[in-house]
Amino acid sequence: MNPPHPEQAAAIGSGGVTRRTAMKFAAAGTLGLVAGMGATAGLAHWIRTAPAPYRFFSEAEARLLIAICEQIIPRDDAPGATDAGVIFYIDRQLATVFVRHQQTYRLGLESFRQTCLELYQVPFEQLAFEKQTEALRLIESGKVPPKLWGDRWPAAFFGLVLDHTRQGFYGSPRHGGNRDYVSYRMLGLAYPNLIGQNRYAAGRPV
Amino acid sequence: MTLSKVNVVIVGAGAGGGVVAKELAQAGLSVVLLERGEWVNYDEHTDDELWSQRTPALGNPFGPDDKRYRRVVVNANGSTRIVVPSDGGYSNNAGCVGGGTVSYGAMAWRYMPQDFRMRSTYGDVEGSTLADWPISYDDLEPFYEKAEYEIGVSGDYSNNPFGGPRKKPFPMPAFPYNKEAKLFSETTMRMGLHPFPIPMLRNSVPYNGRPACIHMRSCVGFACPINAKAGSQNTVLPIALATGNCDLRTGCVVSEIVVDDHGRARGVRYFDADGQGQEQPADLVVVSASATETARLLLNSKSKLFPNGAGNNNDWVGRNLMSHCYAGARGLVEDEIYEEAGPGACIAICDFSHGNPGLVGGGMLANEFIALPYLFSRSRPPGEAIWGKAHKDFQRRNFKRMIRIMGPFQEIPIFSARVSVDPVVKDAWGIPVCRLSGTQHPYDLHGADFLSQKAEVIIREMGATSVWRDRPTTLSLSGGQHQAGTCRMGDDPQTSVTNRHGQVHQIDNLFIADGSLHVNNGGFNPALTIMALAYWVSDHIKTGWKGSQFR
Numbered sequence: 001m002n003p004p005h006p007e008q009a010a011a012i013g014s015g016g017v018t019r020r021t022a023m024k025f026a027a028a029g030t031l032g033l034v035a036g037m038g039a040t041a042g043l044a045h046w047i048r049t050a051p052a053p054y055r056f057f058s059e060a061e062a063r064l065l066i067a068i069c070e071q072i073i074p075r076d077d078a079p080g081a082t083d084a085g086v087i088f089y090i091d092r093q094l095a096t097v098f099v100r101h102q103q104t105y106r107l108g109l110e111s112f113r114q115t116c117l118e119l120y121q122v123p124f125e126q127l128a129f130e131k132q133t134e135a136l137r138l139i140e141s142g143k144v145p146p147k148l149w150g151d152r153w154p155a156a157f158f159g160l161v162l163d164h165t166r167q168g169f170y171g172s173p174r175h176g177g178n179r180d181y182v183s184y185r186m187l188g189l190a191y192p193n194l195i196g197q198n199r200y201a202a203g204r205p206v
Numbered sequence: 207m208t209l210s211k212v213n214v215v216i217v218g219a220g221a222g223g224g225v226v227a228k229e230l231a232q233a234g235l236s237v238v239l240l241e242r243g244e245w246v247n248y249d250e251h252t253d254d255e256l257w258s259q260r261t262p263a264l265g266n267p268f269g270p271d272d273k274r275y276r277r278v279v280v281n282a283n284g285s286t287r288i289v290v291p292s293d294g295g296y297s298n299n300a301g302c303v304g305g306g307t308v309s310y311g312a313m314a315w316r317y318m319p320q321d322f323r324m325r326s327t328y329g330d331v332e333g334s335t336l337a338d339w340p341i342s343y344d345d346l347e348p349f350y351e352k353a354e355y356e357i358g359v360s361g362d363y364s365n366n367p368f369g370g371p372r373k374k375p376f377p378m379p380a381f382p383y384n385k386e387a388k389l390f391s392e393t394t395m396r397m398g399l400h401p402f403p404i405p406m407l408r409n410s411v412p413y414n415g416r417p418a419c420i421h422m423r424s425c426v427g428f429a430c431p432i433n434a435k436a437g438s439q440n441t442v443l444p445i446a447l448a449t450g451n452c453d454l455r456t457g458c459v460v461s462e463i464v465v466d467d468h469g470r471a472r473g474v475r476y477f478d479a480d481g482q483g484q485e486q487p488a489d490l491v492v493v494s495a496s497a498t499e500t501a502r503l504l505l506n507s508k509s510k511l512f513p514n515g516a517g518n519n520n521d522w523v524g525r526n527l528m529s530h531c532y533a534g535a536r537g538l539v540e541d542e543i544y545e546e547a548g549p550g551a552c553i554a555i556c557d558f559s560h561g562n563p564g565l566v567g568g569g570m571l572a573n574e575f576i577a578l579p580y581l582f583s584r585s586r587p588p589g590e591a592i593w594g595k596a597h598k599d600f601q602r603r604n605f606k607r608m609i610r611i612m613g614p615f616q617e618i619p620i621f622s623a624r625v626s627v628d629p630v631v632k633d634a635w636g637i638p639v640c641r642l643s644g645t646q647h648p649y650d651l652h653g654a655d656f657l658s659q660k661a662e663v664i665i666r667e668m669g670a671t672s673v674w675r676d677r678p679t680t681l682s683l684s685g686g687q688h689q690a691g692t693c694r695m696g697d698d699p700q701t702s703v704t705n706r707h708g709q710v711h712q713i714d715n716l717f718i719a720d721g722s723l724h725v726n727n728g729g730f731n732p733a734l735t736i737m738a739l740a741y742w743v744s745d746h747i748k749t750g751w752k753g754s755q756f757r
Contacts, residue, residue: 072593078602097264097272133594162593163584167263170579171256175264183579187605190546 054087055095056102061109062087065161067125068112071136072165074129079182081169089168089177090161101160108157111149118145208485212236212453214747215474215488217460217503219243220305221733222494222720222740224438224446225353229744231451235751238486239446240458240476243269243302245439248431253424255578259300259309260427262292263580268309268429269301274634277498279683280643288631297529297642297685299496303456306496306687307437307733311426311549311575312407314359315730316350316738319343319370320560321567321616324726328566334618334647335526336566339725340697340706341742343370349741353734354405358413358436361405368400368556378410381419384545386573386609387553393668399557404572407436407733416440425549426575455479461637463491463516463716465509471516471716477635489755490747494720494740497527498685501625501692501722502640504703504710515627517693517703517710524625526691528727529684531646533654533677534571534612535661536585537670544606550576558613558660559729566649567616569657569729571664574610582608587674609670611661615653616729617646617684625692645681654678688732693722708743719743 054062069081069090081087094102116124116135124132138144139154168177178184184191214230216223219241227239251257251267259268266272272290279295280286291298300306320327322339330336347370353359355377362380363369380403383391387401394401408430409418419434433440446452457479464472464485473487493500501524505515515523554572562568577585583601585608591597623644631639658677665673696702699711708723710716719740721732728735 073598074595076595076598078598080598093264136593163263165593166583167256167580170583171263172252172254174254175256186602187579189579189605 054091056091056105057087057094061105062091063125064109064113064123065090065105067132068136068161069165069168071129071132072162073169078186081165083179084169084177084182085179086165086168086177089171089175090164092176093164098164104152104157104160107150107152108154108161111152111154112139112157114148115139115144115154118148207482208487211473211487211489212238213488213751214238214490214492215240215486216492216494217474218305218493218495218499218720219303219443219454220299220438220494220496220720221307221736223492224304224307224442225737225740226492226494226719226744226747227452227454228442228446229741230747231446231449233748233751235451235490237446237452238488239452239454240460240474240486241303241454241456242459243300243305244456246302246304246308246429248429251429253422253428255424255427255580258424258427259306261578261581262298265292266298266300270298275301275639276631276633277639278628278631278641280641282645286641295642295683297498297683297689299498299687299689302439303443303454304437304439307407308429308439309427310407310435310437310687310733311551311731312435312437312733313551313572313731314354314361314405314407314734315570315728315732316370316405317343317728317730317735318368318556318559321726321728321730322346324567324618327560331566331618331647331649333620334649335621335701336618337694337696337701337725340695340702346735346738346742347371347373349738349745350734352741353737357407357441357737358409358416359405359407359734360403360410362403363405364402365400366402366556368559376405378413381406381408381410381552383552384547384550384573385543386545386550389543389609389668390553390573390611390664394555394664397664397667399555399664401553401555404552404554405734409434409436414441421547421549423546423548423550423576424578426551458484459633459635459637460495460503461506461635463493463503463507465507465512465516465713465716467510469509469511469713471713481635490715490717492717492719492743492747494718496720497689497692497722497724498625498640498642500718500720501527502627502638504693505625505627506638511712516716517713519712520700522694522701522703524692525621525623526619526694527623527625527642527644527683527685527689528617528619528646528691528724529686529688530569530614530727530729531617531650531654531678531684532612533569533615533658533661533675534574534610535658535665535673535675536587536608536610537662537665537668537673538604538607539609539668539670540607542606543609544576548576550574554613558657559616562656565653565656566618567653567726567729569613569615569653571611571613571657571661574612577608577610579605587672609665609668610676611664612676613657613661614688614729614731615650615657617650617653617727619691619694619726620644620647623683642683642685644683646684648681650684651678651681688721688727690721690724690727690732693718694725695723696725707746708739709746717743717747
C-alpha cells in the first residue's frame with residue numbers, strides 16, 4: 001500500500017473552509033483516491049450525491065470557472081474554451097491526477113467569487129465580457145483586496161487555471177477537453193495523426 | 207530471500223545498463239538486470255501531449271510515477287520542498303526498460319576532443335571543479351563507433367570540420383533537411399558557418415531489422431510506434447536476452463549495494479515487483495541508474511569500510527551534478543515554415559562549441575524539435591499576451607511560422623551542486639530519497655547569454671521579423687534528462703569516485719556505467735557518450751574477467 005502523496009494528505013485534512021464545503025471536499029478527495037482502485041460499494045453513494053455532471057465542482061463553481069476559462073481562450077470565429085469542454089478536462093483531472101490542486105481550486109474560486117462581488121457587486125459570470133477581462137487582469141496582477149485571499153496568492157491561482165485551460169484546449173481529447181480536436185482544426189494540424197500516412201513519398205517528406 | 211549467485215548484477219536498463227548487459231551476456235557471464243520500470247510501448251500512450259515525457263502535465267508515461275516516487279529539493283533560501291517526478295524540480299529521467307532512450311530525441315553526439323581536456327584547454331575556473339577526463343577522445347573513439355554501428359546512427363559530417371576524427375563513416379545516411387533546416391543551411395553557409403545534419407539514433411533507412419523513420423510529429427517525449435528510433439529496449443537488450451545469459455527483472459527497485467567488511471561488493475538488495483525484499487548475490491555489481499539515482503544508491507549503501515556510502519570516503523559521490531544550460535532564440539517568419547514531418551530537429555552547427563573568446567567551452571546550436579500545441583501555447587515573446595483573444599490569435603497565426611534555434615551550453619562542474627540522501631523523506635519502499643541542492647556556476651549564465659545572442663543573429667539573418675532570445679537569467683540547479691557528473695571518473699581517488707574504467711576506487715568489483723561518470727558534460731546531448739562509456743567499461747570488465755571472477 002502506497003502512502004498518499006504528502007500534498008494530497010494535507011489537502012484532505014485542510015481546515016479553513018465551511019463544514020459543507022469540507023464535506024464535499026472530502027467526498028471529492030475520496031473519489032479521487034478510490035478512482036484508481038476500481039469502484040467499491042462505498043463509492044457508489046458518493047457518485048450519486050456528487051453534483052452531476054461534474055466529479056469535483058459544484059454547479060456554481062463550474063459556472064464561474066467556465067466563464068474564467070472562456071476569458072482565457074474566448075470563442076471568435078473558432079471555438080473557445082467552453083466549446084472545447086475545458087471545464088470537463090479540469091474537473092476530471094481534479095478528481096484523479098490533480099487531487100493535489102483541489103484545495104487551490106476550492107478556495108481560489110471562492111476568493112475569486114467574493115472579489116468580484118466586492119468590486120462589482122455582481123457575480124463574475126454576469127459581468128459584460130469586457131468587465132470580466134478587467135476583473136481577471138486585476139486578479140492576475142494581484143490588485144485585489146488581500147483579506148479575501150488570506151495567505152494565498154491570486155496570481156498563483158490564476159496561473160494554475162491558465163495552464164490547465166491551455167492543457168484542456170490544446171491537449172489530447174482523451175482527457176475530456178479539446179472536443180472534436182477543435183484546437184487542432186484551428187491550427188490546421190492534420191488529425192488524427194495516422195501512422196504512415198503523413199504525406200511521404202519514397203521515405204522522404206514531400 | 208537470498209537468490210542464487212550470478213556473475214554480474216546490473217542496476218538500470220537504460221542507455222548504460224542495456225549496453226553492459228549485452229556485452230557481458232554475449233561474453234558468457236550470467237547477468238541479472240534489474241529495472242525499476244516495465245516494458246512500454248507506443249500504443250498505451252500514443253501521441254498524447256499531456257502524457258508525454260517532454261510535457262508530463264498528467265504524469266510521465268514511461269515513469270517514474272508520481273505516487274511512489276518523490277524527492278526533496280533545497281530552495282535557494284535553504285527551505286525544502288517535496289517534489290514528484292512530473293514536477294520540474296525533480297530532475298526526472300524515464301523509468302522503464304530502455305530508460306530515457308525510449309522517448310528521447312535521439313541526437314547521437316560524440317563529445318569533441320576538447321571536451322575531454324577542459325582543464326588543459328581553458329585552465330582553472332574559480333569556484334569550479336573543472337578537470338580533464340582520465341580518458342581522451344581517442345580512447346573512446348572505437349567505442350563511439352561501436353555504439354553508432356550496433357545501436358544505429360544516421361549522419362553525415364562532411365560539412366562539420368569541428369568533430370573529432372572518425373575511423374569509419376556513419377552507418378546510415380543523414381536525414382534530409384526540413385524547410386526550417388534548408389533556410390538555416392543557406393543562411394549559416396552565407397554567414398561563413400558550417401551547418402550539417404544532426405546525427406541521430408534513428409533509422410534513415412532500414413537497419414538492423416528495424417524500419418526507416420516515418421517522421422511522426424510526436425517523436426521526442428514519445429515512444430516510436432515502429433521502432434525506427436533506436437534505444438536500449440529495441441537494440442542491445444533483445445540481443446542480451448537472446449543469449450540466454452541475461453535475466454531481466456522488471457518492477458525491481460534496488461535499495462542497497464551489499465558491501466562486505468573487506469570492501470567487496472557482494473550483490474544488491476532490492477524489492478521485487480510484488481514488493482518482496484530480495485538479495486541478489488553477484489561477483490560484480492554494475493550501477494547504471496542515472497546520475498541522480500546512481501549517486502543515491504551508492505550513498506544508501508553504507509558498510510564498515512564505507513560508513514558514508516559506497517565509494518564515498520572522500521565525499522565526492524553525488525557532487526558536481528550538472529546538465530546543460532539551454533539557450534537560444536525564437537523568431538517569426540512571414541511564410542509558413544512548419545512541416546508535418548517530425549521530429550523537426552535536423553540541422554546543427556558546432557562553430558560555437560569551443561574557441562569562443564573569453565569563454566570556457568560553448569555549445570552546439572540546432573533547430574528544435576516540433577513543439578506540439580500545448581507546449582507552443584507556453585511559448586511567447588516577452589510582453590506578448592499570455593491569455594485572451596490576442597493569445598489565441600498568436601497561436602493561430604504563428605504556430606506554423608516560428609523558427610527556434612537552441613543549444614546546450616556546456617556547464618562547468620561545481621562541487622556544491624549535489625545529490626545527497628534526505629534524512630527524513632522516503633519513497634514508497636521506505637528507501638531514503640534524493641535530496642537535490644545547490645545551483646549552477648554563475649558562469650553558465652554568461653555562456654547561455656552568448657549562445658542565445660548567436661542564435662538571435664542567425665534567426666534575424668534567416669529573415670524573421672520578430673525575434674526574441676530564450677535563456678535562463680537566474681541560477682538554478684541543473685539536472686533533468688541530461689543529468690551527469692555525480693560519480694566522476696579520475697586518476698586521483700581523492701577527487702573522483704571511479705578510476706578511468708568506471709571501477710569504484712577501493713571497491714574493485716563495483717562499476718558505474720552511466721552519465722554519473724562524466725567529468726563534464728560537453729556542449730551536446732549526452733546519450734551516445736553514455737552508451738560509448740558503457741562499451742568502454744564493459745570492455746574492461748571482459749578483459750579482466752577470468753572465467754569465475756574479476757581479476
